[in-house]
Amino acid sequence: DAKTTQPTSMDCAEGRAANLPCNHSTISGNEYVYWYRQIHSQGPQYIIHGLKNNETNEMASLIITEDRKSSTLILPHATLRDTAVYYCIVRVANTGNQFYFGTGTSLTVIP
């Protein structure tokens, strides 16, 4: 039931910004965009989420286009420890609505 499209894989040089795109062209007005990442053999880690406005926290920034049909997760200074699979999820903020994960983007940070 994933409603998002992400590239299968990406590379990023260590110390540079990693920009991970996500397409959610069928997003509805009350659906939030969530980002998670999963390092091998660990549980997914919540990164950030937003509805309309751009968001920033200690881990990353989330840029949502004005039409909300796509978003970009930005890791400002990628490190080797950022190598992981990154998942973009859209979901209506309601207790009855679940989080459905797609296959994500495998990001490799290169030294």
Place this chain on the structure above:
Amino acid sequence: SQTIHQWPATLVQPVGSPLSLECTVEGTSNPNLYWYRQAAGRGLQLLFYSVGIGQISSEVPQNLSASRPQDRQFILSSKKLLLSDSGFYLCAWSTGTGSSPLHFGNGTRLTVT
């Protein structure tokens, strides 16, 4: 702060044996609880979720069941394991309010032999 515990971390079980995986959450009340499974090299599949004690919703019919005997305890079970039950099992919780995100445990890697 809230924490989620899952055990065991790894498990090897023969085909036909029973299974019981346990998950507990601390530091919150009446959480929504979830079981996901991840097959090797695949994405996460939602198996069960619960919005309260004794309330279980199944997403995919299969050889597994879930129970929630206490507010912050979620158990995944099987009476007879199949080879196809092998995978990485993840428990997660959310407050269920507003846009609150999911928070995952560290998972159990199950190998059925």
